[in-house]
Amino acid sequence: MFVDNACDMVTIDSVVTPxxxxxxxxxxxxxxxxxxxxxxxxxxxxxxxxxxxxxxCCLGVLAKINNMMMxxxxxxxxxxxxxxxxxxPFDEMLGDQRMTEELWHRNDGYWKNAHESIKIHxxxxxxxxxxxNL
Numbered sequence: 803m804f805v806d807n808a809c810d811m812v813t814i815d816s817v818v819t820p821x822x823x824x825x826x827x828x829x830x831x832x833x834x835x836x837x838x839x840x841x842x843x844x845x846x847x848x849x850x851x852x853x854x855x856x857x858x859c860c861l862g863v864l865a866k867i868n869n870m871m872m873x874x875x876x877x878x879x880x881x882x883x884x885x886x887x888x889x890x891p892f893d894e895m896l897g898d899q900r901m902t903e904e905l906w907h908r909n910d911g912y913w914k915n916a917h918e919s920i921k922i923h924x925x926x927x928x929x930x931x932x933x934x935n936l
Contacts, residue, residue, distance in 0.1 A: 824897045824898060824901050824936050825936065826897060830864075830868065831933075831936055833867055834864050835929050835932060837863050837867050838926070838932075839926060843858045843863050843866070844857045845857060845859070845925050846859060847859065848910060849862070849876035849877055850862030850876045850877065851866065851872055851876040852876055853876065859909045860908070861892055864895070865879060865892075868895075870891060873886060879891055889902050889906075896936065897936075905928065905931075908920065908922075908923040909922070909923065911923075
């Protein structure tokens with residue numbers, strides 16, 4: 803996905819679509835960028851937080867610094883009644899489900915098709931992307 807902020811368009815799998823601009827609370831964004839760049843969090847894959855190795859994905863860092871409760875296996879969020887809410891709170895914080903998915907894919911990498919993949923990005927690279935696109 804590529805976001806062109808100048809014309810509020812997003813390209814996903816070669817399809818250009820108009821979108822509302824991705825925006826998030828500036829204070830939350832600043833704290834998230836600081837955390838991702840701090841070196842305090844070790845980057846992991848596949849889970850928001852892996853209690854076995856103590857690693858986080860970029861969205862897990864966002865959850866941690868905002869005191870969001872994660873499921874015991876670390877694969878989603880729960881509400882105050884301990885009911886699973888998946889990634890929906892991230893969609894609301896980031897303005898759109900597509901941005902949540904984009905950040906997840908940048909953290910974990912994935913194969914778009916047999917010939918093209920999205921590389922795994924470091925927390926520093928992800929922070930730069932967030933700073934530019936949110």
